[in-house]
Amino acid sequence: MTNRISGIGVSPGRVVGPAFRMVEAVSEPDAAAILAPSEREAEAARIAPAAARVAEELTARARRASGEAKDVLDATALMASDPALADAARAAVLDHGKTAPRAVWEAAEDVARTLTAAGGYLAERARDVRDVRDRIIAALDGTQAPGIPTHPEPFVLVARDLAPADTATLDAEAVLALVTEEGGPTSHTAILARALGLPAVVAARGITDLRDGTPVLVDGTDSVVVPDPAPDVPGDAPPAALPGPFAGHGQTSDGFPVALLANVGDPRSTSAAVDVGAEGIGLFRTEFCFLDRTEPPSFDEQVTAYRSVFSQFPERKVVVRTLDAGADKPLPFLTAQGEPNPALGVRGLRTARHTPSLLDDQLRAISAAALGTDAEVWVMAPMVATAIEAAAFAERARAHDLRTVGVMVEVPSAAVTADAVVAACDFVSIGTNDLAQYTLAADRQLGELAELTDPWQPALLQLVELIGAAGRRAGKPVGVCGEAASDPLLAAVLVGLGVTSLSMSARAIPAVAASLAAVSYDDCQHLARIAVEATDPADARRRARAALGT
Template sequence: MATQTLRGTGVVSGFAYAPAAWTRPAPVPPPVTGTVPEEDRPAEVERFKAAAETVAQRFADRASAATGVATEVLGATAALARDRGWIRSATKLINAGGTAESATTQAIEGFVEQFEKLGGVMAERTTDLRDIRNRVIAELMGLPEPGVPQPTHEVILCAEDLAPADTAGLDPSLVKALVTKLGGPTSHTAIIARQLGIPCVVAAATLDLVPEGELLLVDGTSGILTTSPDPTEARRLVEEDAALHAEIRSWSGPAATSDGTVVQLLANVQDGAAARKASGGSAEGVGLFRTELCFLTAKTEPSIDEQARIYGEVFAAFPDKKVVVRTLDAGSDKPVPFANHEHEENPALGVRGIRLGWTNEGIIDRQLDAIAQAAEDNGVTDPWVMAPMIATVDEAFEFAGKCRERDLKPGIMVEVPSAALLADQFLAEVDFFSIGTNDLTQYTMAADRMSSHLATLTDPWQPAVLRLIQMAADAGKRAGKPVGVCGEAAADPLLACVLIGLGISSLSMATNAIPAVGVQLGKVTMDQCREVAARVVEARNSRDAKELARTALM
């Protein structure tokens, strides 16, 4: 086969070389040849409900067996598979004479249409919905589950898109890389590939040109795919990458540049179990405790005592170390059942984060009470607390006041560009910043971060995004206050060097991403990082910015 070069968006660095293996296609439902007789409809309803519950339970079982982010996304998909809305819709269609297969298709497509109209991060759930549809139909037809094949040799997994259930159960000893036609830098595929530690390229529009079994070289840093590459060169690149991974596995911290500049590397966690796992590794603390993920299935608001117990588990995992608690970032793609979430045309720009307090009186105050109680119970002095989606100085002032009333150290997430543009004024009110690069990127570039068509725009390497990060970091230096990064960008080893060069004081990421970042930081000097950062913010586009940094630092 002739060598071809294809391009996507590289989201997890590294090289892989193996035959391409495509996911199994979705089942084709049998044609509808009339209506189900009325007397058979109750049995057809039960057949449908049994299949739906089987699929939901498989998701739940995989969630229990998984760790980290995989647990989160699989648990959310299990809940979606059991959602009463679509189950009720399908049941109604069966009672009107439809088959279980046709009702499943119609009901799911109805919800897909609704989610696509909502846009924002809700649109990302359409992949999950269609995956549920395909698995339920396969169960009804007595077919194997669609999706990822079970390889017996090393492969590079290729797909149009991958649902959480596909990526969460992958064996990284056999699946050496992930490549998808769709998806973006913060999609489930990218996040779980990062957790597995395998190269990943998304938004590779011409991936269809790669046939099953063709040898493929994947460069997860540049996003370049090479079909039928020179075998000697491909193996050399993979061997060098394997040596780097061996170095990463042996790294234990703490992080510092080669000339001795210390860099604080922290963990993103969602509960006590994740915090305990992080404390057993090289994390120096917690830079982002996502409290809303503790309550995705809570029908009623937990009491202050109940919340304090949950938060206390995270404090207890890192005694005498930094733990940054984020107040509820519910709304948009993370609805919390006990919060009042009104229907919105564009939830990503709606009532989410700190704005929940507008429609749920006292919800933020009670959470702050619980955090303060948890800190006191665990002997934590000066606990760090930050609010998401702060857009005005008045919001920062009000939040900081509530924190200080409870002896909490107040900070805000920099996700809305206004916070970076007015960084000096915001830092006059709070004690620290933490930059959420996922949302900051989508709001800066006016691009849905879950849209595969916009993956280039939602790349955190966009110079405009890096310029805003620089503005926030510079304000931190002037005020003598710390500015960290806790978005997915912090887990990119190359971008981490640029971020500290811009003046970022700490980086928070998935626990298993910490060693790779630590190793890369140890290979560069602080002067190199500053010099590259100054050049990157002047780049023309994200591709040029990344290539410039790669050439200078690797």
């Protein structure tokens, strides 16, 4: 082991503690074992009850959780209870004499390979399928399911990767920090570590070679892990010293306003945003209405779903993103099969080229849902590449009586022609996750390339600067709704680059509000200049921290 392991810091803080690895995944069952015909029926009958026990356990854990953790556990429990996996495994036992563990392994691998080939978000779901697979096999074998170890003293959790079912119920009092060998800035580990206030470093190559019990320093701010640190190295700066409650108005120390908004994925997830006092919703993802269906939702279904969110934010802004389908979110009634590169294919606004009625129906439903509520409803389109596309969408949305219309800037071409894009609409919102992916030509779900999609990448920040400058010149709002917005230090940099609103996980809002309240607008501009002139993400972070004396 080296004395210093670099990774990607995805949740700030600095702690020292003993490292313990996750309980390893189950071993691959023997492929050569073949059951006699007389044994197969009884063996096949074991699969469904084992899957049901796993689903019940995950559901029980979901009942004890809340917010994002509950959503993740509910989704994983649903995957465990999906009869398709159990049915495929049962058929392998009856038809080919596979043992139940081997049959579950092969059935899950078939699903995981399909998801991996799809890329993007669906590729990340392959990890979830394998987690469910391992839990069912452990239930069949009567062994301990893979997961978080238990120790009498708080410890640093080390893993190759973390499944959502594990990260969703981490005990922040038992676990000091998270370190994974894989993963990226937008992984479940990253999102939930920030939500729990735990320092975290992902993409730390070689970290799983550590012996259990090895003392480590985890620095989520400087993106490093140091095994066997010197005894006098302090580790007393975790972010768990929570900031005070959010006062409801984001601003710098000298009063420059920065709207602090929440990202939500469905009506159920709005409660956390309401509870924290978010100034509104900066990204309302509407895919929940369309996923896992063989046909589009009806107009009335959409109106009911959207209105349930709007009604919770009277006199506050709700920015609705129209359907972002395709690529990592294919829909059977919309997405073409066999695209050679779905991430560069017909996704987001581009789906309206072939199915314009779907977009018109959604815009009509959003407009109807806004009636009868006091929410300030804005609407924006994803995956806009040109000013012509932006103008066409704005015209289309206004035809449905939607007054405030914008677009997401996720494609570099939209950033470098920002003046024209901004002129074509009322506001823009930067999706830093995809903008980083397309700018650096690196899949944002691929842990091996995580350093390229780090939101501190100077190339990404320079594009944000172009967009922010265009917004200033036009006097129009520029928001950020990617994971970059939830980094308290980076938030100040983004404001200095011209961003006027930040939308993030609801739990991140108090920390970002406290960070902005501690710096002036001039400080933000100084930090922005430092960051865009840096040589790499680590250099950008170091320069920004040094400028603030932290």
